[in-house]
Amino acid sequence: MSKRNRSKQNKKMNKNKKDVKIETEKSSMMDEWPEPIVRVQSLAESNLSTLPDRYIKPASQRPTMTEDAPAATNIPIIDLEGLFSEDGSSDDVIMAKISEACREWGFFQVVNHGVRPELMDAARENWREFFHLPVNAKETYSNSPRTYEGYGSRLGVEKGAILDWSDYYYLHHLPPHLKDFNKWPSSPPTIREVIDEYGKEVVQLCERIMRVLSSNLGLDKDKFQEAFGGKNIGACLRVNYYPKCPRPELALGLSSHSDPGGMTILLPDDQVFGLQVRKDNTWITVKPHPHAFIVNIGDQIQILSNSTYKSVEHRVIVNSERERVSLAFFYNPKSDIPIQPLQELVSTHNPPLYPPMTFDQYRLFIRTQGPRGKSHVESHVSPR
Known part of the structure; x- marks a missing residue:
């Protein structure tokens, strides 16, 4: 072997060793949180009069507590009744409303969506009961940054990061091999049964909306679903618990971000406002x-649609008077399928904005860095 070839081989070997070292360090970093975990609920229940420094946001990120947009600027409310008739046809008016909301807002509310109201109420109240359990009962399900599955209190593994004023519980619904009831709470007694049924009904709603998103772009109605992996998609639930906060004007329950996945179906607390959406x-x-x-x-739908549909920044504010519970159900692509703009939506005049990337690769950003506005999807744009 020539000296030149040996030099090339040595460089390649050194690069491979460096790559392995980086991946090993990343893997180790994801095994545990960088600092001892403090439950926000415990802080809230200790009758604090001030806010710990770790939860005080920089001035530029703090909410304007007096800001309250008029009802006329609320996100669209769309009645889905009659969206799909028995003969398979769809309602053009409803379809048009969904299309406009996806292009202009990235958010909309749906009523008459097919999920039973009593199941929605039961799901939220079962989780409220869980968060009211003694600390020791909840700590049994403590999570790690590797999967986030279980009971948690922070996103991201940056040491010394400014944290959000919330606790949460994260669990898998799909694919079936990740769905482990032993990692779901066993108390209150009905919680596993209720959440399992809730997840099944919400998945059906997601499938209906996915057909609308495809059809509204002039595609076959199953095109988005196929791009996500058909029936082999991912679905998970994050239940958010926002305790009362002594200084809500200094904190956020969840920092500004766009959702990294495909689509989120949020069951809010309709008695306590908290979600804020960024518009203009x-x-x-x-x-x-x-x-x-x-x-x-979410970002994956924005990527598939080549930015025709928008994922939008949103955040959660907290208050000093009442706790808040919400359920965010994430409908995501199969984790190892490269997601990129659909060929039918690109041309010489409308080139693809994003290179292919799997959801596993994509979501690693928020799992390590935490929520950071639209920075990830924007950094993912292909150079012109």
């Missing part, structure tokens, strides 16, 4: 409609 550089507080879901277009 203004934060609009969403007014939840009773027994409505809030549908949120």
Whole structure:
């Protein structure tokens, strides 16, 4: 072997060793949180008069507590009744409303969506009961940053990061091999049964909306679903618990971000407002409609549609008077399928904005960095 070839081989070997070292360090980093976990609920129940420094946001990120958008600027509310008739036809008016909402807002509320109201109420109240359990009962399900599955209190593994004022519980619904009831709470007694049934009904709603998203772009109605992996998709639930906060004007329950996945179906607390959506550089507080879901277009849908549909920044504010519980159900592509703009939506005049990337690769950003506005999807744009 020539000296030149040996040099090339040595460089390649050194690069491979460096790559392995980086991946090993990343893997190790994901095994545990960088600092001892403090439950926000415990802080809230200790009758604090001030806010710990770790939860005080920089001035530029703090909510304007007096800002309250008028009802006329609330996100669209769309009645899905009659969307699909028995003969398979669809309602053009409803389809057009969904199309406009996805292009202009990235958010909309749906009523008459097919999920039973009593199941929605039972799901939210079972989780409220869980968060009211003694600390020791909940710590049994403590999570790690590797999967986030279980009981948690932070996103991201940056040491010394400014944290959000919330606790949460994260669990898998699909694919079936990740669905492990032993990792779901066993108390209150009905929680596993209720959440399992809830997940099945919400998945059906997601499938219906996916058909609409495809059809509205002039595609075969199953095109988006096929791009996600057909029936082999991912679905998970994150239940958010926002305790009362002594200084809500300094904190956020969840920092500004766009959802990294495909689509989010949010069951809000319709008695306590908290979700804010960014529209034309203004934060609009969403007014939840009773027994409505809030549908949120995620980054993967934005990528598939080549930015025809928008994933939008949103955040959660907290208050000093009342706790808040919400359920975010994430409908995601199969984790190892490369997601990129659909060929039918690109041309010489409308080139693809994003290179292919699997959802596993994509979501690693938020799992390590935490929520950071639209920075990830924007950094993913292909150079012109």
